[in-house]
Amino acid sequence: MIRRVFCACFSLAAMSARLLAQPGQEGFVPVTGPVTEQIPAAPLVISSYAFFFVLLFLYVWTIWRRIGRVEADMRALERRQAEGGPRR
């Protein structure tokens, strides 16, 4: 039984490989008529620079926010110390 299943799978794989195989290119074909580039460069260049500035602003904002949070904690702690501070 296992041998039959194995043979069936092997035959199926061999047939698929033959059907899916593409003929190899045998030479280069020269372009006739005007051609345009397939991938426009401008969106890629603009995306690259835009991504940098967005990333930079986000990072600076996270630093600013983290510093603000720590300073707020320090102020709260100083107030507790000034009030005679309940011990934890």
Place this chain on the structure above:
Amino acid sequence: MKKLFVPLVVVAAAMFAYAPVAINNVELESTMLLVQKIFYFHFATWMALTAAIVVCGVASVIYLFKGTLAADWYGVASAELVVIFGVFGLFSGSLWGRKAWGVWWQWDPRVTMATMLVLIFLGYLMVRKYGGPGSEKLAAAMGIFGAATAPFVYKSTDWWRNIHPNTNVMRTLGDKFPGAWNLVWYCVAAFLLLVVLLLTARVRLEALRAELDRMYLALED
């Protein structure tokens, strides 16, 4: 540095405001045309990343063997910069590759090793965040090995030739394309200034955190 910080922020802002104008005005490269203009920030960001790696490596050695607290602050701050600049470097490279190579991603030795390098420093930050007590020393060891990987990433294009341009591109740029040569070093200067400013701000955050911990301990005593 406190007195210089704000004037340097103004200088950096002016440099980054002018950079896109200068990049727009520089002449096109003959084979890649417009997409080559990604190069100016792409190269500069890897230079900035290299500077951050050097700081992280040196700070990690000092912290690991001398235990200097300020060195630990510089280590974690510069590791964060490595990840930020690395993400942009890989992203801009992917956009450039889409046009130049026809694919968004290529498992080229330089690209693959640069990705591994960024992952090492991402690991550094994760160890710091989730490693618990003593993770600073483990992270410092990671920082040293991450810094030791950097020269291999740089030389990878010469040792294992593949699709990524090798290091000769920069050596011959001044003779072949003087406009691009001047502009790329302008961008490198702007990025190095940015590294100094971000590092200063990020180290201040670590110093404030250390001060807050000291205050909590004083209150408990």
